[in-house]
Amino acid sequence: MSHFGRSGPPDIRDTYSLLVLNITFRTTADDLFPLFDKYGKVVDIFIPRDRRTGDSRGFAFVRYKYADEAQKAVEKLDGRTVDGREIMVQFAKYGPNAEPIHKGRIIEIFPKTRGRSRSRSPRPRYRDDYRDRDYRRRSRSRSRGRYDRDRYRGKERDYRRRSKSRSGSPDYHRGRGRGRYDDEHRRSRSRSFESASPVRRSPSPRRSPSPRRTPSRDESPERRSRDERSPSPRSVSPRGQRVGSRSPSPRNSDAEE
């Protein structure tokens, strides 16, 4: 009985959706259920979570059966400290279909399935739209993360409070990257070649982090040949220095190789 939203939206014909923000990432529906259920009849609780990691996004949706109970819960649970974090309870402004709702109450869910198709307006692509926005917002949060927090600490709260307006485009310079998958992937690849890592200051000869190495190619004479022909800066040094530093005996060097 704790599986809320696991079977999709049960029945939200006459339910009021409450948006719970500022909740911890570890808070689950089970933790919110007893809290909200105490103030009213909770028909469903849904907590959006990431599709890749599966972690909670930090907010939850609580559906009440009656508006009066929902309102009460908002006033009672709004500002309550849950799991050590102050949560913010308020009526949902948008419905599951990205449609504006009235005080958390869903006006109509599926206008199309209601009898004949009176509306000739085609249904917009909710999935595609929400996917795009979701990924973008997520990456932004993850990207900024603690870097800004350490800089602004408590001031950033005031800053974002004023600039919280949805009208403002939080897209600073996210780039045309569709997501962070490609971005991270690209950077990772680049790192392999060039030392883009600040911590990586040692020119580790191990350029093959993958344990899976192809013996055929690795042991191939071509590879070795190239390696010798394209030696490191140190090896590229004149023979006198290299030989004198590495092998005091030129004879040994010859025998070794």
Add this chain to the structure above:
DNA sequence: GTTGAGCGTT
């Protein structure tokens, strides 16, 4: 292991 603006799924 981390994070913190905001509005949702089988």
